[in-house]
Amino acid sequence: MMSSFRILLLGADGFIGRHLAAELEARGHTVVGGVRQPRNASDIAVDFSVDHDVATWLARVRGFDVVINAVGVFRSGPRAGFDAIHETAPRALYAACHEAGVRRVLLISVLGAATDGATAYWRSKAAGEAVLRAAGVPWTIVQPGLVYGADGASSRLFARLGSLPLQLLPASGDVQPIHVDDLATGCARLIDAADAAGKTFIATGPQKQSFALYLRRLGDRDRVCSLQLPARLGSMLAILLERLPGSLISRDSLTMLAQGSHGDGNAFAAYVGRPLCAPPGEIDPAGRLALQCWQVAWLLRGGLAFVWLATAWVSLFVYPVAGSHQLLAGCGIPAALFEPLRVGSALLDAGFGVLTLLRPGRRLWQLQLALIAGYSTIVAFCLPEYLAHPFGPLTKNAGLIAALAALIVLEEKP
Numbered sequence: 001m002m003s004s005f006r007i008l009l010l011g012a013d014g015f016i017g018r019h020l021a022a023e024l025e026a027r028g029h030t031v032v033g034g035v036r037q038p039r040n041a042s043d044i045a046v047d048f049s050v051d052h053d054v055a056t057w058l059a060r061v062r063g064f065d066v067v068i069n070a071v072g073v074f075r076s077g078p079r080a081g082f083d084a085i086h087e088t089a090p091r092a093l094y095a096a097c098h099e100a101g102v103r104r105v106l107l108i109s110v111l112g113a114a115t116d117g118a119t120a121y122w123r124s125k126a127a128g129e130a131v132l133r134a135a136g137v138p139w140t141i142v143q144p145g146l147v148y149g150a151d152g153a154s155s156r157l158f159a160r161l162g163s164l165p166l167q168l169l170p171a172s173g174d175v176q177p178i179h180v181d182d183l184a185t186g187c188a189r190l191i192d193a194a195d196a197a198g199k200t201f202i203a204t205g206p207q208k209q210s211f212a213l214y215l216r217r218l219g220d221r222d223r224v225c226s227l228q229l230p231a232r233l234g235s236m237l238a239i240l241l242e243r244l245p246g247s248l249i250s251r252d253s254l255t256m257l258a259q260g261s262h263g264d265g266n267a268f269a270a271y272v273g274r275p276l277c278a279p280p281g282e283i284d285p286a287g288r289l290a291l292q293c294w295q296v297a298w299l300l301r302g303g304l305a306f307v308w309l310a311t312a313w314v315s316l317f318v319y320p321v322a323g324s325h326q327l328l329a330g331c332g333i334p335a336a337l338f339e340p341l342r343v344g345s346a347l348l349d350a351g352f353g354v355l356t357l358l359r360p361g362r363r364l365w366q367l368q369l370a371l372i373a374g375y376s377t378i379v380a381f382c383l384p385e386y387l388a389h390p391f392g393p394l395t396k397n398a399g400l401i402a403a404l405a406a407l408i409v410l411e412e413k414p
Contacts, residue, residue, distance in 0.1 A: 003192055005103075008061060010034035010046060010093075011070035015152045016108060016144075016180060020070065023184040034060070034071075048089035049080045057096035066191050067097050069132075070108045074121065075242070075250060082124035090128050094135035104138045104191055111145040111202060111261055118259060119252040129200070140196045142187055142268065144203040145261040148218070148280060149180035150287060155218065162219020163291045167226045170234040172211035173260020176204040179277035182269075189271040196271070204265035206276045211257065217280040220288055244358070297410045300403045301356055304368070307400065308353030315346035331382040362411045369404040372397050 007024055011017040012033030024031045034046040044060055048071050051057065061067055069090060076082040090107075097105050113125035132139050148155045161167065183203055190196045212226050229237075234254055242250035269276055315324065325338045333341060348371075355364055376397045380387055386394045 004028045004030070005065040005191065006030045006032070006063065007066045007068060007191070008032050008034055008044070008064045009068045009070065010048075011072070011108075012043070013037075013039070014070060015149065016147060016183060017070045018151070019149065019180045019184040020068065020187055023181075023188045027188055029066075029188075032064070048085045050084075052084070052088050052092050054092045054095045054099070057093045058099055061093070061096050061102055062100045064100075065103045066106065067093070067102050067104075068106045068108070068187070068191070069093065072108075072110070072125070074253075075247075076120065076124075082120055083127075086124040086128040087131055091131045091135075094132055094137055098135055098137040102137060104140065104197065105132060105135070106140045106142065106187060106191055107132050108187065109141055109143050111143045111204065111263055112256065112259070113143060118255050121252055122256070138197045140190050140198075141200040142183075142190065142203050143200060143263075144178060144183050145205075145263065145265075146175045146177040146214075147180050147183055148177045152180065158215055159218040159220075159287070159291060160294050162215030162217070162221055163295060164219070165221075165225060167212065167215065168229045169212055169215075169226055170229045170254050171231065171258040173258060174208050174262050175211050175214050175260060176208045176262035176265070177214060177279060178203055178205040178265070182272055182276045185274075186268050186272045189273065193271060201268040201271075202263040202265045203268045204261075204263050205279060206269075207279045208262045209279060211260075214280065220291065293410050297407060300407050300410075301360055304400070304403060304407075305353045305356040308349045308356060308368075312346045312350035312353065315342065315349065327383070331378060360407075360411075362408055365404045365407045365411065369401055369408075372400055372404070 007029050009017060009021055009024070009031050012021050012031070013035045017033070021031050021033060033040065033043045035043050036045070036047055038045050046060070071085060071089075073080050073082065073085050094105060107129065109129050110122070110125050112122045113129055114122055115126045115130075117123045117126060129141055132141065146154075148158075182205070186201075186203060190201070216222070235251060238249055238251045238254050241247050321342070324342045325335075328338050328341060329335070352364075352368055352371075356368075376394055380394055
């Protein structure tokens with residue numbers, strides 16, 4: 001008969017944590033979430049970046065049978081560095097678990113964790129595993145490879161990349177993805193398995209495949225044109241993209257991608273107790289619609305960015321300055337403001353173009369829509385001849401307004 005435990009799940013609001021919490025509760029366990037920003041009445045506020053004192057953790061772990069650590073960061077930052085999140089805070093946590101008599105600590109680590117790993121992320125994960133093994137508390141470690149699921153950030157990114165007709169892929173090794181529900185089921189069974197104490201389990205899916213095939217399956221593409229991204233170009237792009245907040249692409253991620261993510265997960269699969277989910281196949285209608293909406297949004301963004309940047313270039317360097325001044329005069333603008341308005345509006349257009357590519361969002365679309373609607377109204381009133389112009393310089397703005405309205409509707413809510 002399965003025991004019923006009181007479990008503290010750290011990282012309960014993460015991708016794996018959400019699925020694991022649901023699985024544990026379905027099995028009759030009482031789950032309390034340890035999260036940065038509590039949303040439920042039962043949640044406990046924790047912050048691995050600063051919670052480095054044993055006494056702090058002791059007050060939290062007392063009364064729990066099991067503690068599960070599913071906290072981790074993929075990129076190190078000034079506030080949430082690898083050492084603090086993967087090693088320093090866990091050391092205090094595990095010491096508190098030992099003192100409080102916690103029956104089992106389960107750590108969700110990562111496949112590839114090694115003291116001599118090729119990236120700081122892998123090395124920090126290995127250091128965190130070593131801290132747990134030395135803590136004197138009964139432990140189990142799970143090392144998942146690539147984890148996929150409809151609500152996973154990396155899965156959404158890979159599905160979007162896989163949906164593109166042309167793929168520029170960096171060097172990549174084979175992957176063996178495991179579905180998040182299989183991972184959750186296996187972890188839930190491990191906490192009640194006496195023979196799992198003191199063991200490390202690799203958690204991988206049932207089939208090894210190329211990364212390109214994995215992308216195509218997630219992106220619902222039978223065939224795509226795949227090109228190898230030159231290593232130097234890939235490194236340069238990673239340097240740029242890793243500066244963006246929340247970016248999953250970095251030089252380290254390219255290194256890990258090149259080494260692949262696969263291993264013998266049979267021992268872990270035995271605890272799942274059912275056949276593992278097949279690798280990603282045909283996606284459901286909702287998933288296909290989400291991909292199509294993303295593709296439409298990117299097409300709209302690309303078109304808008306081109307319009308803004310091209311308009312800025314033409315205004316600054318192509319269209320005659322005298323012609324610009326004449327248009328401003330027709331709108332009743334004082335001559336002293338001709339040049340400031342000409343240059344300023346061009347720079348504003350350029351800024352909108354850059355932001356459309358790098359910082360898209362509902363607020364930006366609303367500002368652009370207001371600007372287009374505003375100057376279209378002013379020009380239509382002051383220069384009505386442009387309303388009847390055969391090239392439609394004003395009437396075409398209706399299409400831009402419609403595109404911006406569509407982006408506002410398509411914008412993902414936080």
